Every structure is written in structure tokens, then in C-alpha cells.
Amino acid sequence: METQLPERNVLYGWVYDAVKDRLGDDWAWLAYALGAITVIMVAVNAFLLLGTLFTWIERKLVGRFQARVGPNRAGPFGLLQPIADAVKLLFKEDIIPRRADRLVFNVAPIVMLAPSLMALAVIPFGDRTFVADLNVAVLYVVAMSGLASLAVLMAGYSSANKLALFGSMRAVAMLVSYEIPLVMSILGVTILAGSMSMVAIVEAQTIPYILVSPIGVLVFLVAISAELNRPPFDVTEAESELVAGYLTEYSGMKFGVFYLAEFANVLLAGAIFTVLFLDGWEWAILPSHVWFLLKVMTFAFMASWVRATVPRLRLDQILEFAWKFLFPLSLLNVILLAAEVIIWPEPSAGDLLLMAAINWIGAIAAIPVMARIVSLSSKPVGLIAPEVR
Amino acid sequence: MTLHTEPVTVNIGPHHPSTHGVFRMRVTFDGENILDVEPVIGYLHRGTEKLAEERQYTQVITLTDRLDYVASMTNNQAYVLSCERLLGIDPPVRGMYLRVIAAELQRIVSHLVATGFFMQDLGAFATPLMYAMRERERILDLFEMLCGARITVSYMRIGGVFQDTPEEFWPALGRLLEELPGYVDELEGLISANEIVLTRTKGVSIIPAELAINASLTGPMLRASGVAWDLRKAAPYDVYDRLSFEMPLGEHGDNYDRYLVRIREIRESIKLVQQCVEQIEPGAVRATTAMLFRPPPGEAYVPIEAPKGELGFYLVSDGSIAPYRMHIRAPSFVNLSVLREMMVGWKLADAIVSLGSIDFNMGEVDR
Numbered sequence: 121m122e123t124q125l126p127e128r129n130v131l132y133g134w135v136y137d138a139v140k141d142r143l144g145d146d147w148a149w150l151a152y153a154l155g156a157i158t159v160i161m162v163a164v165n166a167f168l169l170l171g172t173l174f175t176w177i178e179r180k181l182v183g184r185f186q187a188r189v190g191p192n193r194a195g196p197f198g199l200l201q202p203i204a205d206a207v208k209l210l211f212k213e214d215i216i217p218r219r220a221d222r223l224v225f226n227v228a229p230i231v232m233l234a235p236s237l238m239a240l241a242v243i244p245f246g247d248r249t250f251v252a253d254l255n256v257a258v259l260y261v262v263a264m265s266g267l268a269s270l271a272v273l274m275a276g277y278s279s280a281n282k283l284a285l286f287g288s289m290r291a292v293a294m295l296v297s298y299e300i301p302l303v304m305s306i307l308g309v310t311i312l313a314g315s316m317s318m319v320a321i322v323e324a325q326t327i328p329y330i331l332v333s334p335i336g337v338l339v340f341l342v343a344i345s346a347e348l349n350r351p352p353f354d355v356t357e358a359e360s361e362l363v364a365g366y367l368t369e370y371s372g373m374k375f376g377v378f379y380l381a382e383f384a385n386v387l388l389a390g391a392i393f394t395v396l397f398l399d400g401w402e403w404a405i406l407p408s409h410v411w412f413l414l415k416v417m418t419f420a421f422m423a424s425w426v427r428a429t430v431p432r433l434r435l436d437q438i439l440e441f442a443w444k445f446l447f448p449l450s451l452l453n454v455i456l457l458a459a460e461v462i463i464w465p466e467p468s469a470g471d472l473l474l475m476a477a478i479n480w481i482g483a484i485a486a487i488p489v490m491a492r493i494v495s496l497s498s499k500p501v502g503l504i505a506p507e508v509r
Numbered sequence: 510m511t512l513h514t515e516p517v518t519v520n521i522g523p524h525h526p527s528t529h530g531v532f533r534m535r536v537t538f539d540g541e542n543i544l545d546v547e548p549v550i551g552y553l554h555r556g557t558e559k560l561a562e563e564r565q566y567t568q569v570i571t572l573t574d575r576l577d578y579v580a581s582m583t584n585n586q587a588y589v590l591s592c593e594r595l596l597g598i599d600p601p602v603r604g605m606y607l608r609v610i611a612a613e614l615q616r617i618v619s620h621l622v623a624t625g626f627f628m629q630d631l632g633a634f635a636t637p638l639m640y641a642m643r644e645r646e647r648i649l650d651l652f653e654m655l656c657g658a659r660i661t662v663s664y665m666r667i668g669g670v671f672q673d674t675p676e677e678f679w680p681a682l683g684r685l686l687e688e689l690p691g692y693v694d695e696l697e698g699l700i701s702a703n704e705i706v707l708t709r710t711k712g713v714s715i716i717p718a719e720l721a722i723n724a725s726l727t728g729p730m731l732r733a734s735g736v737a738w739d740l741r742k743a744a745p746y747d748v749y750d751r752l753s754f755e756m757p758l759g760e761h762g763d764n765y766d767r768y769l770v771r772i773r774e775i776r777e778s779i780k781l782v783q784q785c786v787e788q789i790e791p792g793a794v795r796a797t798t799a800m801l802f803r804p805p806p807g808e809a810y811v812p813i814e815a816p817k818g819e820l821g822f823y824l825v826s827d828g829s830i831a832p833y834r835m836h837i838r839a840p841s842f843v844n845l846s847v848l849r850e851m852m853v854g855w856k857l858a859d860a861i862v863s864l865g866s867i868d869f870n871m872g873e874v875d876r
Binding site: 283 | 517519525526527541628629630631632633634635636639640643699703705706708709856857858859861865
């Protein structure tokens with residue numbers, strides 16, 4: 121397990137060396153800049169392209185789930201559909217409501233997309249492929265994912281639309297509730313790995329943590345789908361209730377950016393899940409990058425599947441679920457893992473298996489008990505309606 | 510510190526994804542809790558009742574297609590039954606059987622659509638809706654065989670139906686009847702025991718039996734509240750007196766019961782069509798009548814059990830070739846009257862689901 125951590129990214133090193141060898145040491149700054157820009161360009165564009173492609177994948181998948189064909193007109197298998205959509209959005213009129221807060225309204229889409237691109241910086245996509253190996257990467261990712269809700273609040277608030285405001289208020293309520301179990305489940309992984317660096321977490325997984333920390337996986341998956349506004353937690357843009365929620369007043373490419381950011385965020389969440397629980401790029405049969413991508417796509421597939429299957433919960437039920445079910449479970453997870461790490465400070469693969477056994481017993485015991493205690497119900501909100509006319 | 514809050518009034522509709530057409534509600538919210546709701550209708554008013562006064566009795570049939578456009582067959586049926594009562598025409602037995610087959614298939618279609626959109630309102634990402642639409646498509650194919658049209662059918666005539674069935678109809682109907690129960694099981698498997706559906710719909714927007722009767726609700730809305738009233742049993746028309754079927758009843762009158770009653774009625778309708786297929790015999794499908802009807806002065810009203818409730822056309826004749834007055838008793842319109850009782854005190858998300866559980870159709874409400 122004593123792998124030497126690579127000092128730098130493969131691609132960056134290649135560009136840096138090539139420029140520096142040609143121009144000499146005086147131009148090291150240029151080599152540094154070019155290398156950095158190359159890496160950023162590749163990472164960001166690949167991510168956005170993949171996000172665009174994922175819109176097609178999801179539509180095709182959901183189509184199959186719904187006994188339909190899905191997009192199949194533009195290009196082979198409808199592969200050009202995302203491009204056709206983007207062109208359509210580009211040509212649409214960009215409408216800003218008269219009473220909108222123009223600055224906030226215009227900035228909101230950028231605030232939505234930027235954090236997910238920034239979070240990319242610390243994700244190791246493959247063997248020695250990352251922009252930065254931050255030693256607080258996990259914290260950084262959590263901070264970035266929280267920013268998306270700010271964008272939702274900005275969009276809803278600035279639209280001067282009541283339905284949009286409803287949507288953004290819901291987003292804030294969700295953020296406050298679901299960030300905590302999410303962080304708790306990630307905390308479990310950090311305790312296990314003894315590090316917050318994404319690369320170190322992958323290196324530490326002699327056994328994928330999906331096996332070691334079942335409660336953590338459950339809590340993470342539920343909380344992340346709330347964070348991503350995916351069903352059954354898609355109350356912020358609940359189509360049947362709020363038309364399009366915070367997106368209601370957006371049109372043209374601003375809408376496109378929101379839309380893209382949402383799909384890209386699913387992939388980002390998939391990447392985080394892969395790093396934290398699926399052992400990142402390791403155990404590869406295929407080249408490590410392809411292997412990583414496969415794991416991300418498996419997550420994305422599951423996300424699409426869930427989306428096509430479940431109806432929506434009500435906001436108060438969602439919050440109830442977070443505070444009464446997920447939060448205690450995630451606490452239990454952290455306590456279990458912390459106790460185990462005290463017993464086995466430097467867990468070997470065998471120790472991890474032992475921990476897995478304990479955690480699975482804990483999960484199988486705790487989850488039904490918790491489910492019994494917390495049963496959601498639709499209670500009337502107990503208002504006496506005054507005559508407001 | 511107490512914050513000053515005030516209620517917010519929001520227009521839900523007329524352009525809104527889940528108001529099932531151009532229905533508008535002025536909703537007063539306290540946060541997300543509904544304090545008051547006021548329905549505003551009339552956005553789809555086409556003056557059907559007035560138009561009927563300018564048209565011959567046969568020509569009105571095409572207008573009825575466009576009332577509840579999810580259930581055109583039953584609209585036709587209600588209209589021609591009233592006309593036949595007015596004119597004193599007895600349609601041949603085969604014609605009546607064909608009407609019942611068409612009407613029951615139409616009921617299946619309507620309930621499927623209702624269930625699909627009900628789930629859509631619950632926030633399911635179109636999956637149950639698409640399942641429902643897939644089955645609906647096959648029934649519409651049958652309608653196409655019967656009369657050449659799928660939605661605006663105009664299949665029924667005063668004194669029977671438009672024409673006898675084509676050859677390919679019966680085998681296709683047989684196949685459908687074989688496969689439909691499986692399809693319904695599949696749809697129900699997605700919904701009936703789904704934890705989220707139960708959480709969201711059980712105990713929500715309860716209509717007690719007393720309120721249901723006082724609001725003169727009819728159809729699945731009434732039966733979900735536990736009131737056993739079905740015009741097919743209470744005042745049989747066409748050949749319903751020769752057929753046997755059960756009347757599914759709800760217990761609590763909540764949103765879940767309304768959904769469940771519809772799904773069970775689909776199963777009963779399948780049974781009814783099967784009985785018709787077994788009992789139907791060859792013969793004329795349409796009585797020999799005059800080309801132009803001149804009913805004697807008088808009035809007629811024959812209510813039928815349309816998918817959404819009691820549908821009837823009140824016709825007044827002054828002896829001319831056009832109705833003197835036609836009034837439509839539209840179930841959707843009457844069923845909407847409990848809107849306030851269903852919604853006040855609940856949250857926005859519940860209100861939308863309750864609206865979906867009413868299963869109204871604006872073509873019929875605004876006429």
C-alpha cells in the first residue's frame with residue numbers, strides 16, 4: 121500500500137516539459153501557464169461535452185423506461201439532439217422580466233454552472249489525472265456543491281415571479297436539511313481513509329467503501345439526489361406545482377446553462393460517489409480513465425432510473441425524512457466508523473472486511489428500526505381558513 | 510421577534526402544466542399553505558349549447574365530441590339517448606350493444622388518462638402517463654376501425670350507431686381484452702403500493718359521503734366517498750340491464766380512494782365489454798329513420814354514467830328541425846364545485862394532486 125503519490129498531472133507534465141525544453145528555463149512561467157490552461161481546457165470542455173451527452177443519454181434511457189423510443193431524429197440514434205437543442209436555445213429571444221433584478225438574474229446561471237466546474241479541480245479522473253490534489257478536497261467539494269443552491273435562490277428571487285420564489289425558498293429549505301446528512305456520510309469516508317484528499321481516499325480503499333460503509337452509501341445517495349433536485353426530491357422545479365420553479369422566467373441560453381448545469385451536476389455527483397465509495401479509478405480492467413467514466417455512468421444510469429420511477433414527495437415530508445431518518449442514521453454511521461477506526465487505526469484489507477461485517481449488521485438492524493419509528497404521513501396542516509377575499 | 514407576514518395570492522393557471530386545460534385558480538397562500546382558492550373558468554367557452562340551437566339534431570352529434578374530448582363516445586351516447594327519448598325511436602339491439610362496447614372502452618380510456626395525469630400531478634416523471642397512453646392508443650385504434658376517427662368519433666347516431674363493425678374489429682378487440690388486464694396490472698404495480706404515492710395521497714382532501722351528496726358529485730368522485738350510486742345500475746340505459754358488474758366503492762373519500770376506484774372500474778369495464786362480446790348477435794345496427802328529424806314539441810333528459818359522472822343532455826323541442834334549447838349537465842363542472850373544500854388547509858403540492866383526482870375536463874366545464 122506504499123504507493124508514491126505522483127507529484128503532478130500527466131497532461132500538465134507533458135505540456136510543461138515540452139515547452140520548457142524548447143524555450144529554456146527562462147520561459148518556465150509560460151510553460152506553467154500553458155500547461156495549466158491546457159489541463160483546464162481539457163477538463164472543462166470534456167466535462168461540459170459529457171454533460172451535454174448525458175442529456176441525450178438520460179432522455180434515451182427515460183424514453184425506454186417509459187415504453188417510448190426517445191430522441192431519434194437528429195443524427196444517428198438522435199445523438200445530435202443536444203446540439204440541436206443548444207442551437208435552438210441560442211436563437212431564442214432572451215427575455216428578462218421587467219421587474220426582475222437584472223444583475224442577479226443574469227449572474228444566477230453562471231453561479232449555477234461555475235461551482236460544478238470548480239469542483240472538477242480536485243476530482244481524480246484516472247491514474248495521475250487531476251488538476252489539483254488538494255489536502256482538503258472533500259471540504260472543497262462540499263462547499264462548491266452548496267453554492268448551487270445559492271444560484272437557485274438568486275434565480276428565484278430575481279425573477280419577480282411568485283412561483284419562482286416558491287421554488288427557490290424550497291431549495292434553501294432543502295439545502296439546510298440535506299447538506300448535513302451529506303457531509304456526515306462523507307465524514308465517515310474521511311474517518312476511514314484518514315485524509316480529505318481525493319487521491320488519498322482512493323489510495324486508501326483496499327476494499328471499496330461501498331462495501332465497508334453501507335449506511336454512508338445510502339445516506340449519501342439520498343442526500344445527493346436531494347442536492348441535485350432529482351426525483352423524488354425535485355420540489356424546487358416541481359413541474360406540476362410550480363410550472364418550472366426557479367427556472368420559470370428563464371429562456372434562451374440562460375435556461376440552457378441551468379439545464380446543462382443540472383445534468384453536469386449529476387455527472388459530478390457520480391464522480392464524487394465514484395471517488396468516495398467505488399474506489400475511483402482503481403481495480404481497472406480497462407484503462408483507468410475509461411474505468412472511472414464507466415463507474416460515473418453507472419451512477420448516472422441509476423439516477424435516470426430513479427427519475428423515471430418515483431413520484432415526488434412533499435416538501436415537509438422531505439425535510440421530515442432528512443431530519444428524522446437520514447440525520448440519525450448518518451450520526452450512527454459516523455459513530456460506528458469512528459469506533460472501528462479507534463480499534464484498527466491502520467486498517468488492512470482484512471480489518472476493513474471485519475469493519476464491513478459490523479457495519480452491515482448495524483445497517484440491517486438500524487434501517488428497519490428507524491423506518492418503523494419515522495413513518496411519514498400526510499397530515500392536514502391544521503389551518504383554519506380565514507375568509508381572505 | 511415576530512416577523513410580519515402576509516398572504517400571497519398566486520394565479521395557478523390558465524396556463525399551467527397541471528390545470529388540465531385552461532382552468533385557473535386564484536389561490537391565497539400563507540407560505541405554502543392554502544388559505545383560499547377561487548376557481549375561474551370560461552377560457553374554453555365555445556358556446557356549444559347555443560350552437561346546438563342553430564343545428565339539426567344529427568349535426569349536434571359532432572359538437573358533443575368536443576365537450577369532454579377524452580370521452581367522446583359517452584358524450585355521443587348521452588346525446589343520442591336524449592334524442593331517441595324525444596323522438597320515440599328504439600334502436601336495434603346490436604346497435605345498443607355496440608354502443609355499450611364503445612362506451613365502456615371509452616371509460617377505460619378516460620380512467621387511464623385520469624390515472625396517468627393524476628400521477629403526473631404527483632410528480633412522477635411521465636412514466637405512468639406513458640404506460641396509460643400506450644394502452645389508450647390501442648383502444649383508439651379500435652375506435653378508428655369502428656368509425657375512422659380516434660378522438661372526435663361521432664360514432665353514434667340517433668337510432669343506433671354509424672355502421673356495423675368491420676371484419677378486423679372483433680379479433681383486435683379480443684386481443685385487447687386478453688392483454689388489457691395485464692397492462693392494468695403493470696400500471697397498478699407502479700402505483701398502488703408505492704410508498705411515496707401512499708404517503709402523498711392517503712388521507713388527503715377527504716370528501717365525506719354527506720358532502721359528496723350535497724355537492725351533487727357523481728361518478729368515481731362520489732363512489733370513492735362510499736356512496737353506491739351508478740346510473741348504469743340505478744337507471745339502466747341501452748343494454749346495461751342485461752349485463753352484470755360490480756360497483757367499486759372507496760372507504761374514506763381521499764385522493765387515493767379516487768385513484769383506486771378508477772383503476773377498479775377499468776377492470777369492471779373490461780368485464781362488461783367481454784360480456785357484450787359474448788352476448789352480441791348479428792342484426793341491424795341502426796333503426797330506419799327519417800333523414801331529417803322533427804320531434805314533437807316536448808322535452809327529454811336521459812342521464813348516463815359517463816366516465817366522469819352523470820352526463821345528460823336536456824333537450825327542448827319546439828317541433829322544428831333544431832333543438833329549441835339544449836342544456837348540458839356536465840359532470841366535470843359539478844364535480845369541480847368541491848374544489849374549495851378539498852384544497853383549503855392543504856399545501857400547494859396536495860392541492861395539485863387533489864385537482865388531478867377530480868379528473869375534470871375543461872372542454873366539458875366551459876362547454
